[in-house]
Amino acid sequence: MSEYSIEEITADHLAHITAVAQGLAGDVRALVDATVRTQVGDDDVAAAREHIAAATALLRREQLPGAFGIRFSATAGKRNWGNAMVGLRNPVAPPMHMSYDGEKITGTVDLGAAYEGPAGLVHGGILAALLDQALGSAAENAGVPGMTGTLNVRYRQATVLGPVTVSAWLDRTEGIKSFAKGTVSTADGVTVEADGVFILPRWARGQSQEDAVRTVGEG
Numbered sequence: 001m002s003e004y005s006i007e008e009i010t011a012d013h014l015a016h017i018t019a020v021a022q023g024l025a026g027d028v029r030a031l032v033d034a035t036v037r038t039q040v041g042d043d044d045v046a047a048a049r050e051h052i053a054a055a056t057a058l059l060r061r062e063q064l065p066g067a068f069g070i071r072f073s074a075t076a077g078k079r080n081w082g083n084a085m086v087g088l089r090n091p092v093a094p095p096m097h098m099s100y101d102g103e104k105i106t107g108t109v110d111l112g113a114a115y116e117g118p119a120g121l122v123h124g125g126i127l128a129a130l131l132d133q134a135l136g137s138a139a140e141n142a143g144v145p146g147m148t149g150t151l152n153v154r155y156r157q158a159t160v161l162g163p164v165t166v167s168a169w170l171d172r173t174e175g176i177k178s179f180a181k182g183t184v185s186t187a188d189g190v191t192v193e194a195d196g197v198f199i200l201p202r203w204a205r206g207q208s209q210e211d212a213v214r215t216v217g218e219g
Helices: 011-037 042-059 124-141 209-216
Strands: 004-006 070-073 077-079 097-101 104-111 147-155 162-174 177-186 189-199
Touching (some): 097 124, 104 124, 124 147, 124 162, 124 189
Parallel strands (some): 004 070
Antiparallel strands (some): 070 077, 104 162, 147 189, 162 177, 177 189
């Protein structure tokens, strides 16, 4: 499992790299939003592309050989900064910010123009991905993590672009399977419901519960 790694990091260095990662990812998200909504002329687009190409070349001077993976340390706990839904370093992530209240997880996120499906509405696949993340994190938070086996999503009404709340909780467990449920809601009420089954992978079944949570957990 080379995608998982343990590293030592000081509190000061963690604070520094966190600020740098959040700043860069936020700038790229702003660029994506601007790209979707811009109406400038061809000359301005050409100039912008030159700047983007220069920035890309600068960032490619030194890179990881693959994905960010999941990293652990006594100081930082688990860092899944490359995650497509909650990754602090990943500008593809909205990102969703999650809080924990007992066995329930609440995620908040502002979905703008980059996440549009039908006109003015959130793409259904984005909503499914947010729910997949939240349900898996709910299972992990309850101490019974797993990889997504099935995810059933029911779209109750359209989800308008803007602030969205995702709620998830563990429903029950059956051996190596964890069953979780969740919803997406806006000011209009619940827009999406989901239930999922999360299965502890074979390579983690000989681990202690603590180690399984550490290495398998979704969030």
